[in-house]
Amino acid sequence: MSILESKIPEGPLKDKWTKHKNDINLVNPANKRNIDIIIVGTGLAGGAAAATLAELGYNVKTFCYQDSPRRAHSIAAQGGINASKNYQGDGDSDYRLFYDTVKGGDYRSREANVYRLAEVSGNIIDQCVAQGVPFAREYGGYLDNRSFGGVLVSRTFYAKGQTGQQLLLGAYSAMNRQINRGKIQSFNRHEMMDLVLVDGKARGIIARDMVTGELERHSAHAVVLASGGYGNVFFLSTNAMGSNVMAAWRAHRRGAYFANPCYTQIHPTCIPVTGDHQSKLTLMSESLRNDGRIWVPKKKEDAIAIREGKKKPTELSEEERDYYLERRYPSFGNLVPRDVASRAAKERCDAGFGVNKTGQAVYLDFASAIKRYGKEAAFTSGHKNPSEAEIIKLGKEVVESKYGNLFQMYEKITDQNPYETPMMIYPAVHYTMGGLWVDYNLQTTIPGCYAAGEANFSDHGANRLGASALMQGLADGYFVLPYTIGDYLSKDIRTGKIPTDSPEFEATEKEVKDKIDRLMNAGGKHSVDTYHKKLGKIMWEKCGMARNEQGLREAIEEIKALREDFWKNVKVTGSATAKNAELEKAGRVADFLELGELFAKDALHRNESCGGHFREEYQTEEGEALRDDENFRYVAAWEYKGEPSDAALHKEELIFNNIELKTRSYK
Amino acid sequence: MKLTLKIWRQENAKATGKMVSYPIDGIEGDMSFLEMLDVLNEELVAKGEDPVEFDHDCREGICGTCSLQINGEPHGPDRLITTCQLHMRKFNDGDTIVIEPFRANAFPVVKDLIVDRSAFDRIQQAGGYVSVNTSGNTIDANSIPVNKHDADDSFAAATCIGCGACVAACKNASAMLFTSAKVSQYALLPQGQVEATDRVMNMVRQMDLEGFGNCTNTGACEIECPKGISLENIARMNREYLSASTKG
Numbered sequence: 001m002s003i004l005e006s007k008i009p010e011g012p013l014k015d016k017w018t019k020h021k022n023d024i025n026l027v028n029p030a031n032k033r034n035i036d037i038i039i040v041g042t043g044l045a046g047g048a049a050a051a052t053l054a055e056l057g058y059n060v061k062t063f064c065y066q067d068s069p070r071r072a073h074s075i076a077a078q079g080g081i082n083a084s085k086n087y088q089g090d091g092d093s094d095y096r097l098f099y100d101t102v103k104g105g106d107y108r109s110r111e112a113n114v115y116r117l118a119e120v121s122g123n124i125i126d127q128c129v130a131q132g133v134p135f136a137r138e139y140g141g142y143l144d145n146r147s148f149g150g151v152l153v154s155r156t157f158y159a160k161g162q163t164g165q166q167l168l169l170g171a172y173s174a175m176n177r178q179i180n181r182g183k184i185q186s187f188n189r190h191e192m193m194d195l196v197l198v199d200g201k202a203r204g205i206i207a208r209d210m211v212t213g214e215l216e217r218h219s220a221h222a223v224v225l226a227s228g229g230y231g232n233v234f235f236l237s238t239n240a241m242g243s244n245v246m247a248a249w250r251a252h253r254r255g256a257y258f259a260n261p262c263y264t265q266i267h268p269t270c271i272p273v274t275g276d277h278q279s280k281l282t283l284m285s286e287s288l289r290n291d292g293r294i295w296v297p298k299k300k301e302d303a304i305a306i307r308e309g310k311k312k313p314t315e316l317s318e319e320e321r322d323y324y325l326e327r328r329y330p331s332f333g334n335l336v337p338r339d340v341a342s343r344a345a346k347e348r349c350d351a352g353f354g355v356n357k358t359g360q361a362v363y364l365d366f367a368s369a370i371k372r373y374g375k376e377a378a379f380t381s382g383h384k385n386p387s388e389a390e391i392i393k394l395g396k397e398v399v400e401s402k403y404g405n406l407f408q409m410y411e412k413i414t415d416q417n418p419y420e421t422p423m424m425i426y427p428a429v430h431y432t433m434g435g436l437w438v439d440y441n442l443q444t445t446i447p448g449c450y451a452a453g454e455a456n457f458s459d460h461g462a463n464r465l466g467a468s469a470l471m472q473g474l475a476d477g478y479f480v481l482p483y484t485i486g487d488y489l490s491k492d493i494r495t496g497k498i499p500t501d502s503p504e505f506e507a508t509e510k511e512v513k514d515k516i517d518r519l520m521n522a523g524g525k526h527s528v529d530t531y532h533k534k535l536g537k538i539m540w541e542k543c544g545m546a547r548n549e550q551g552l553r554e555a556i557e558e559i560k561a562l563r564e565d566f567w568k569n570v571k572v573t574g575s576a577t578a579k580n581a582e583l584e585k586a587g588r589v590a591d592f593l594e595l596g597e598l599f600a601k602d603a604l605h606r607n608e609s610c611g612g613h614f615r616e617e618y619q620t621e622e623g624e625a626l627r628d629d630e631n632f633r634y635v636a637a638w639e640y641k642g643e644p645s646d647a648a649l650h651k652e653e654l655i656f657n658n659i660e661l662k663t664r665s666y667k
Numbered sequence: 668m669k670l671t672l673k674i675w676r677q678e679n680a681k682a683t684g685k686m687v688s689y690p691i692d693g694i695e696g697d698m699s700f701l702e703m704l705d706v707l708n709e710e711l712v713a714k715g716e717d718p719v720e721f722d723h724d725c726r727e728g729i730c731g732t733c734s735l736q737i738n739g740e741p742h743g744p745d746r747l748i749t750t751c752q753l754h755m756r757k758f759n760d761g762d763t764i765v766i767e768p769f770r771a772n773a774f775p776v777v778k779d780l781i782v783d784r785s786a787f788d789r790i791q792q793a794g795g796y797v798s799v800n801t802s803g804n805t806i807d808a809n810s811i812p813v814n815k816h817d818a819d820d821s822f823a824a825a826t827c828i829g830c831g832a833c834v835a836a837c838k839n840a841s842a843m844l845f846t847s848a849k850v851s852q853y854a855l856l857p858q859g860q861v862e863a864t865d866r867v868m869n870m871v872r873q874m875d876l877e878g879f880g881n882c883t884n885t886g887a888c889e890i891e892c893p894k895g896i897s898l899e900n901i902a903r904m905n906r907e908y909l910s911a912s913t914k915g
Contacts, residue, residue, distance in 0.1 A: 141812030173796035
């Protein structure tokens with residue numbers, strides 16, 4: 001078993017990044033003009049990297065499947081972005097952000113990467129404000145903060161419930177500046193179909209123009225994959241419909257190790273599923289847990305009466321409600337990390353206390369926040385004896401100013417008014433902590449192939465804290481890759497343009513074409529969605545919030561059988577040489593059918609519970625996750641060997657010099 | 668619910684399109700409009716016919732990918748939502764629903780209900796940014812205090828999702844609401860002042876080059892905008908443009 005070289009710089013934790021930046025090679029401005037970089041994905045990580053690398057002078061080509069870089073799914077992030085600015089003076093620091101992130105990730109992330117993330121977090125806010133990102137402000141004109149789960153400080157910067165949108169539009173605007181200068185060529189409605197290796201190095205991609213169906217060869221000296229996560233392997237998730245694992249998976253098939261695929265984040269506050277027609281799930285931001293209180297009825301009869309529509313939640317008195325997070329975790333209460341909150345909701349619903357038709361929902365209630373804010377607003381406006389109605393009116397206004405767009409979104413989907421009746425929520429797949437294995441420089445195991453943002457595995461361990469995905473995407477794109485990629489490219493200044501008529505490009509393009517032909521000419525029995533839904537059901541039931549050995553073994557067999565059936569019997573209508581949504585989906589589902597099996601294999605081998613990976617066999621008497629640091633304190637990086645069942649495991653041991661490994665407690 | 672769908676079918680940009688009728692049954696009120704189209708497409712695939720292509724991605728109203736002119740209105744009959752947030756409970760059993768792509772010369776049809784909105788990208792590229800390097804060597808964020816009301820107004824303008832409903836709603840196919848939202852976002856912030864003159868001139872020039880029509884203040888764009896972007900932004904852009912023109 002080989003040892004993965006993480007290339008963590010020597011020296012004390014807080015000096016590593018500075019020292020590394022001083023030690024690595026640079027490329028002089030004149031040489032940068034002769035170097036090409038391909039970036040796949042234009043979300044926060046890809047967009048930020050593209051803008052910065054182009055600004056440095058490299059020739060950048062970006063690729064996205066959307067019709068514009070501005071539509072990458074980072075746009076849907078709602079709640080906020082963390083930064084250790086300590087503007088609130090509540091004791092925050094780089095170390096504390098680092099500590100919270102490592103603890104939140106259940107001690108399964110790499111210390112040095114996480115510390116670097118914390119270190120550059122403040123810079124992100126400076127950068128974004130300079131770009132004109134309209135963050136929320138206080139009346140004094142300074143930036144406002146709020147709290148997120150798993151932490152005891154207020155370090156989250158936000159723009160109402162549209163923080164991801166505003167940050168992405170910031171990165172997009174920085175990209176536009178470079179497009180206008182001719183330094184970025186942006187290929188929209190293009191999908192990366194494969195990675196091209198020349199002499200073992202990533203030297204380009206085969207892309208499909210999704211409008212004409214034409215296959216294109218693009219060469220570069222380095223390829224950055226910033227293509228997001230693989231939550232859609234579950235079919236239903238909060239990811240966009242087009243979010244897929246194709247770029248990362250095709251790189252995996254070419255030699256990039258895939259790390260910790262089983263680490264998936266199931267977000268506690270999503271709108272519950274209503275029926276079989278459901279195509280995706282909608283998140284209600286974690287920021288709502290700042291003010292919303294989560295509960296189910298204390299008595300099962302009440303839960304049943306509510307499910308049958310005989311009782312309303314507002315009819316239940318305080319004593320008849322079980323605020324189970326506040327009960328189980330008094331110190332963090334409703335703001336426990338996502339994995340903990342999700343499991344607690346599942347526990348209550350499995351025990352029969354769920355509150356919607358399907359029994360798969362809990363309440364998120366704003367009544368007490370509305371009263372609290374109302375009283376405060378009345379007081380500050382000099383209203384000494386406000387009536388109950390006035391308090392509620394004022395309180396609703398405050399809540400609307402904070403979460404208005406989320407409340408509106410909820411009402412449109414469910415046809416219920418969350419100002420009047422508690423929201424119903426249930427956990428849903430939201431984010432994947434696993435991804436391509438990268439070293440400290442964000443390079444995968446293929447030289448010249450980098451992975452950034454959700455596509456890599458490095459910073460969030462087994463569970464990501466809220467408002468940290470935006471931070472990581474932008475940190476990787478704006479502040480990490482531009483340095484580390486230069487070190488690699490400094491050896492390429494005399495290489496010259498990479499030709500696209502080489503046998504390697506020829507062969508890879510042929511493989512892509514053959515694969516498309518196979519899809520177009522398969523048996524033609526069942527639609528692509530049929531397979532995707534079946535896969536999603538296996539994943540949710542056997543690889544979801546709770547997993548066990550038997551279920552995982554079954555999942556592996558079932559996914560394998562489903563994959564074989566897919567290649568025999570899938571039906572793809574239309575033509576390969578035109579716009580064809582069915583073919584696009586088929587290519588993505590084909591990859592999910594391989595990844596899904598590796599996911600289950602990874603979950604089966606990890607005989608412990610940590611973060612989002614909860615194995616029923618490994619829990620404390622109180623039902624909390626039971627980690628096994630002695631045997632599993634490592635990153636599982638899988639090498640492609642053909643079938644997912646043949647994948648070879650490589651271990652990167654995680655060393656904690658600056659943090660003491662403890663049982664995570666939010667009590 | 669039983670419905671009749673009349674949908675624009677067009678094989679590619681060069682082909683001639685036509686309206687085609689599809690009966691559909693078993694539609695539930697909890698389905699989103701796009702989920703209803705998913706049901707139709709599954710039926711078409713089962714019959715071996717080409718499914719209807721339409722743009723969609725996040726399905727939660729923020730990416731701006733989905734479009735559709737539904738019964739003559741961009742994003743359908745409801746207000747302040749995108750098509751993906753429209754639910755079938757807004758329709759009645761037996762309804763006929765007419766579904767077309769967004770119509771504008773500057774938005775050519777790609778296939779069926781998909782249009783090419785890259786003109787919007789080019790308008791942004793002409794000046795929709797602050798020319799600051801992304802090196803991270805900027806000043807501390809709190810050293811630029813911004814009046815809360817200005818910050819809030821700037822944010823409100825910045826929430827434009829670039830879907831193109833404003834253009835589709837306008838009888839002139841004008842992109843003034845879209846362009847002015849970006850101009851306003853920066854005009855309201857101190858960070859945007861330095862380049863204000865060039866920005867508005869360049870963005871407006873590009874907007875005209877793309878073939879969008881002029882604004883005649885009908886206000887249809889504001890009514891149909893899924894994000895409630897205000898007409899005030901157009902007024903602000905006109906002021907910015909006038910003041911930039913006098914600066915020469």
